[in-house]
Amino acid sequence: AQRVTQPEKLLSVFKGAPVELKCNYSYSGSPELFWYVQYSRQRLQLLLRHISRESIKGFTADLNKGETSFHLKKPFAQEEDSAMYYCVLRSSASKIIFGSGTRLSIRP
């Protein structure tokens, strides 16, 4: 079964502290994994994808096939990072499956 698990509903950290949003997946093939973000009153938008191995807004995520994880990390949180974050899996048939989301709250 294809599944994405985000164990934390809410993560609250102080500004300047490191951030790690956890994501684990279940998929029998080779997955494509993404992080999508939704800022207050805005639409869902792509943050980063594992195939490009890029850093966006200071965030990075490494696909660990052994642990079936795709955790999102940022060394120093900023207040503007407060948002809802979704880990997303895309199957070979372009089916897009969302995790339940983690609300990241950055305290000043």
Added chain:
Amino acid sequence: EAGVAQSPRYKIIEKRQSVAFWCNPISGHATLYWYQQILGQGPKLLIQFQNNGVVDDSQLPKDRFSAERLKGVDSTLKIQPAKLEDSAVYLCASSLGLGAAGDTEAFFGQGTRLTVV
């Protein structure tokens, strides 16, 4: 580039009434998705189209929900009759399409917030 357009933005109906949502994807995008997002949960895929054909509708409650994309462009999602538990945000998204070069990112509309009372 224009984004994915959805209407209406908000809708309040009584249970057992009918409702329809409309989505206009990004021009040239062959794949179109409808998602249901209940408060506090992640979006759940209801139906996926490739052009005007259905790729996946395994989670669509077919006794009350229907969707179509007759000309492979715009799409409508209908609920008839609505139940209280259908209260949610209905999201439409589109992407280039299966097998298309660079087809990885899905673009989302603002969503339609449905309240069933």
